[in-house]
Amino acid sequence: MKIENTSTQYFLTAEAVDQIAEQIESFLYGLEMERANVLRIRLSLEEALLRWMDWFGEDVEVVLDTGSHWRNPFLRLELAGEDYDPLSNAETDLGEWSETLLGGIGLSPRYSYHRGVNILYLRLRRPRRNPAYYMLLSLGIGLLVGLAGIRILPESVQSALILTILDPIEDVFFRILNATAGPVIFCTVLMAICGAGSVAASGKMGRKMLARFVTISTILAVCALVGSALLFSLDYHSTTMNGNRISNVLDFFLQIIPNDVLTPFINGDTPQLLLVAVILGNAILVTGTHSGGLTALIQQLNAVGMVLADWVGRISPFFIAILLILGLWNHSLQAVVGIWKPLLLFFALTILSLAAWMLRVSVSQKVPLKKLAKKMRPSFLVALRTASVDAAFGDNQLCCEKRLGVSRESMQCLPMGTILYMPASTIATMTFTLYAAKCYGITISEVWCVTALALTVTVIMASPPVAGIGLLAYAAIFTRLGIPSDGLTIALMADIMFGFFCAAGNQAMLQLELVLQSSREGKLSLKTLRK
Amino acid sequence: MTITTTKDGGALTIALEGRLDTTTAPELDEKLKDSLEGITDLTLDMEKLEYLSSAGLRVLLLAQKAMNKQGSMVVKNVNETIQEIFEITGFVEILTIQ
Numbered sequence: 001m002k003i004e005n006t007s008t009q010y011f012l013t014a015e016a017v018d019q020i021a022e023q024i025e026s027f028l029y030g031l032e033m034e035r036a037n038v039l040r041i042r043l044s045l046e047e048a049l050l051r052w053m054d055w056f057g058e059d060v061e062v063v064l065d066t067g068s069h070w071r072n073p074f075l076r077l078e079l080a081g082e083d084y085d086p087l088s089n090a091e092t093d094l095g096e097w098s099e100t101l102l103g104g105i106g107l108s109p110r111y112s113y114h115r116g117v118n119i120l121y122l123r124l125r126r127p128r129r130n131p132a133y134y135m136l137l138s139l140g141i142g143l144l145v146g147l148a149g150i151r152i153l154p155e156s157v158q159s160a161l162i163l164t165i166l167d168p169i170e171d172v173f174f175r176i177l178n179a180t181a182g183p184v185i186f187c188t189v190l191m192a193i194c195g196a197g198s199v200a201a202s203g204k205m206g207r208k209m210l211a212r213f214v215t216i217s218t219i220l221a222v223c224a225l226v227g228s229a230l231l232f233s234l235d236y237h238s239t240t241m242n243g244n245r246i247s248n249v250l251d252f253f254l255q256i257i258p259n260d261v262l263t264p265f266i267n268g269d270t271p272q273l274l275l276v277a278v279i280l281g282n283a284i285l286v287t288g289t290h291s292g293g294l295t296a297l298i299q300q301l302n303a304v305g306m307v308l309a310d311w312v313g314r315i316s317p318f319f320i321a322i323l324l325i326l327g328l329w330n331h332s333l334q335a336v337v338g339i340w341k342p343l344l345l346f347f348a349l350t351i352l353s354l355a356a357w358m359l360r361v362s363v364s365q366k367v368p369l370k371k372l373a374k375k376m377r378p379s380f381l382v383a384l385r386t387a388s389v390d391a392a393f394g395d396n397q398l399c400c401e402k403r404l405g406v407s408r409e410s411m412q413c414l415p416m417g418t419i420l421y422m423p424a425s426t427i428a429t430m431t432f433t434l435y436a437a438k439c440y441g442i443t444i445s446e447v448w449c450v451t452a453l454a455l456t457v458t459v460i461m462a463s464p465p466v467a468g469i470g471l472l473a474y475a476a477i478f479t480r481l482g483i484p485s486d487g488l489t490i491a492l493m494a495d496i497m498f499g500f501f502c503a504a505g506n507q508a509m510l511q512l513e514l515v516l517q518s519s520r521e522g523k524l525s526l527k528t529l530r531k
Numbered sequence: 532m533t534i535t536t537t538k539d540g541g542a543l544t545i546a547l548e549g550r551l552d553t554t555t556a557p558e559l560d561e562k563l564k565d566s567l568e569g570i571t572d573l574t575l576d577m578e579k580l581e582y583l584s585s586a587g588l589r590v591l592l593l594a595q596k597a598m599n600k601q602g603s604m605v606v607k608n609v610n611e612t613i614q615e616i617f618e619i620t621g622f623v624e625i626l627t628i629q
Contacts, residue, residue: 014586017553021584035612040619046553046585101619401618408621 005067051086138317142324173319181475182268187305189277189462228434323489342435375403384504405525407518424505428498436487541571548579551587571602578608
């Protein structure tokens with residue numbers, strides 16, 4: 001779909017605001033945007049224009065630009081005059097309702113003042129097909145071509161193709177993953193800490209929610225670890241408490257501290273990168289407003305990281321197909337045969353966790369379990385079908401507000417929770433990492449387990465739900481735990497298989513946490529919940 | 532926009548037809564300012580209202596604040612789009628919608 005760039009000049013009057021609103025709506029519907037989101041954007045920008053009109057008066061010139069930049073649609077309003085930010089200033093309190101409208105759909109308008117011009121810029125997300133669709137397609141194509149090749153092509157031809165084409169492609173892909181994983185994970189952890197710090201600073205509820213997210217994610221990761229240890233017959237080598245063993249354990253923790261700031265990036269050492277990110281992130285939080293320029297730089301770096309993760313996600317389907325063909329022709333996919341075990345464990349743990357939380361809400365709020373499940377079902381199915389928190393966000397929000405009675409204050413934590421709280425993904429990643437360790441004969445110890453736990457919880461919490469980030473997370477975790485790159489082939493397959501249920505599970509657990517949080521605050525609408 | 536008012540003692544019903552946008556919102560605002568004295572029950576009938584803008588929401592908010600001091604206000608017969616606007620902006624918690 002081609003997006004035309006347009007620039008229209010208006011003189012700010014009541015009629016002009018209506019004309020601008022109409023042009024904005026027309027542009028957004030042209031992008032096939034959902035009505036609810038169109039309304040949100042239209043109302044927010046209308047309110048911004050009204051605030052400009054309140055301040056500057058009528059008949060000032062306003063320019064509306066619509067179009068795309070690097071194939072991402074945008075809206076831009078420009079007004080020449082003194083510096084007046086309509087996002088944070090208002091002459092009345094009649095428009096306060098507009099301040100959270102766009103945050104609720106993950107959009108963030110930017111205000112700037114440049115050479116005497118006030119600029120309000122809103123970058124929209126490019127409409128595209130769900131990436132999970134391409135992943136599934138690539139799985140299917142890889143399987144078909146791989147199996148057909150085994151039947152049709154002589155082994156000598158297969159070997160030649162592997163040597164000349166498939167192995168080099170595999171090598172390139174793993175290099176891309178390994179090169180990208182470290183910096184992207186570093187940026188996302190840094191951003192997560194700065195963002196989490198802002199949330200924590202913004203109120204007691206934000207801090208409580210954050211603490212609960214970390215605690216529950218850790219507990220579930222431990223459950224996955226124990227379940228995996230019991231189910232997979234892992235090659236376990238215990239470190240016992242004698243002088244040498246203690247020094248080995250101490251050595252391990254000391255190794256996390258890098259010799260210098262650059263080495264973690266050069267070596268792609270994930271624990272060291274995480275440590276640097278945690279220290280730097282907290283230092284930035286402590287300096288507060290004095291680090292405004294640095295915070296802006298981190299936001300830019302994080303945005304670049306997200307683009308890189310997105311690009312990795314886009315090229316992954318092609319590589320997944322190649323890796324699958326390679327695995328079938330090399331007869332190296334024996335691990336796939338046993339994949340029912342981690343799948344079973346993942347489903348069992350996730351369903352049990354979800355059931356436990358639902359039971360807790362049902363008992364504490366005196367809502368029949370069946371009724372609670374019925375209320376959560378529509379949004380659960382959307383997330384399950386799309387494997388995308390973005391696609392399901394509107395239904396998620398509707399479910400929380402209109403069916404579960406979550407308070408408006410607790411709803412402020414929904415965007416944060418969507419990004420930081422991924423309990424099902426934590427279970428999946430932990431389970432599958434241990435399965436991969438089993439398949440590749442990795443000897444595990446207490447130290448190895450603690451490292452796996454810490455990495456999984458931190459990396460999953462810090463990884464926003466962007467296509468491609470799961471692959472980078474696995475790459476970062478596997479590298480540090482000594483699991484060969486070959487293990488990533490099956491990790492990619494598992495990520496696709498787990499992905500749909502993870503999105504739905506993460507969302508459902510978050511909804512239940514918000515209900516419990518609203519109840520603790522005494523603001524849960526029991527009437528809505530029990531209706 | 533067409534504004535039709537019906538008064539019965541302390542009860543006032545205002546029916547809106549058309550668009551409540553930035554151009555027409557001042558008209559409703561003026562009408563409310565002129566009509567609300569001595570009114571304890573205000574009903575806004577939105578059956579024929581097709582469009583609601585940010586300026587319209589401001590006027591509704593002002594009316595609700597005024598009626599909170601002297602009585603009650605009810606909004607009725609909203610269509611799907613207007614209801615959606617009330618939901619996404621949180622006006623469902625500010626207004627009484629029937």
